[in-house]
Amino acid sequence: MLTDELQKNLAKRIDGKLLEKDREKKSEKDGFGKNKTLDEVFDKSTTMTVSGMKNSGIISYVNGAVGSGKESKTFWAVDPTGNDLALKIYLVSTSNFKKRYPYLLGDPRFTKIRKGTRHLVELWAQKEYANLVQCHREGIPCAKPVAVVKNVLVMEFVGKNGVPDPLLVEAEVDYKDYEEAISILDVLYNKAKIVHADFSEYNIFKTEKGLVVFDLGSSVDTRHPNAMEFLERDIKNITKFFVKRGLTVTNPADILERIIR
Ligand SMILES: Nc1ncnc2c1ncn2[C@@H]1O[C@H](COP(=O)(O)OP(=O)(O)OP(=O)(O)O)[C@@H](O)[C@H]1O
Numbered sequence: 001m002l003t004d005e006l007q008k009n010l011a012k013r014i015d016g017k018l019l020e021k022d023r024e025k026k027s028e029k030d031g032f033g034k035n036k037t038l039d040e041v042f043d044k045s046t047t048m049t050v051s052g053m054k055n056s057g058i059i060s061y062v063n064g065a066v067g068s069g070k071e072s073k074t075f076w077a078v079d080p081t082g083n084d085l086a087l088k089i090y091l092v093s094t095s096n097f098k099k100r101y102p103y104l105l106g107d108p109r110f111t112k113i114r115k116g117t118r119h120l121v122e123l124w125a126q127k128e129y130a131n132l133v134q135c136h137r138e139g140i141p142c143a144k145p146v147a148v149v150k151n152v153l154v155m156e157f158v159g160k161n162g163v164p165d166p167l168l169v170e171a172e173v174d175y176k177d178y179e180e181a182i183s184i185l186d187v188l189y190n191k192a193k194i195v196h197a198d199f200s201e202y203n204i205f206k207t208e209k210g211l212v213v214f215d216l217g218s219s220v221d222t223r224h225p226n227a228m229e230f231l232e233r234d235i236k237n238i239t240k241f242f243v244k245r246g247l248t249v250t251n252p253a254d255i256l257e258r259i260i261r
Pocket residue numbers: 066067068069070071072073074086088143155156157158159164165167202203214215216
């Protein structure tokens with residue numbers, strides 16, 4: 001008979017394997033299977049940017065895709081000393097970026113906004129980088145930013161051997177995770193002076209050392225005219241997730257009050 005502990009570990013490992021397979025399938029579907037090169041997937045300017053990063057020693061090489069959203073693809077890369085990195089490449093070809101204007105307009109850090117998708121996409125990558133720098137400086141658990149060139153953002157890889165750590169949505173959670181998530185919103189607002197604006201169980205890793213927040217492209221300065229509305233939404237979304245997982249949590253309105261105290 002298997003002990004409970006053993007059974008649990010086994011279940012976890014099977015889940016992990018399935019997830020890995022899922023990711024492989026996903027990256028093949030996205031056109032970035034194991035045998036594809038970056039040039040077959042990205043436009044010339046993007047592949048030049050990545051070559052430039054190799055020439056200047058930021059990265060040595062790029063491995064497979066690890067994540068893929070509507071507006072970006074993330075890759076596992078390795079630096080010259082063998083450290084794993086994450087390369088988030090914002091896609092210039094998607095017009096979806098228009099809906100992102102509201103997160104740029106009104107942010108006092110980004111006042112020179114030219115028209116044109118390419119410029120907007122590059123600005124977005126720079127914004128995510130700036131947000132990461134601000135968070136990392138304040139000791140907030142996030143992926144450490146490394147560099148940004150045009151539409152390519154480089155940061156610390158959160159995970160092992162090219163497999164990202166589980167997202168909060170993929171993990172078992174308890175009350176401590178809830179408290180940690182709320183505390184991240186608190187320090188984001190009060191220390192880094194930013195509001196995430198896309199805070200959810202899909203944009204938080206659950207690592208051995210605790211929760212790590214990422215995907216800060218949408219994040220705005222607390223002086224942004226809609227900052228309060230975004231913060232309120234962030235609190236509501238993450239609360240909903242923990243309630244769905246069966247936890248008894250604090251009323252979102254009380255959390256908001258506590259954070260903006
Ligand atoms: N620093 C990192 N280390 C390891 N993996 C990462 C890192 N950043 C992102 N990823 C992987 O890439 C996926 C997508 O990242 P992210 O959420 O930043 O992109 P996105 O374009 O916003 O995607 P989506 O639209 O799905 O939210 C993550 O779920 C994760 O698996």
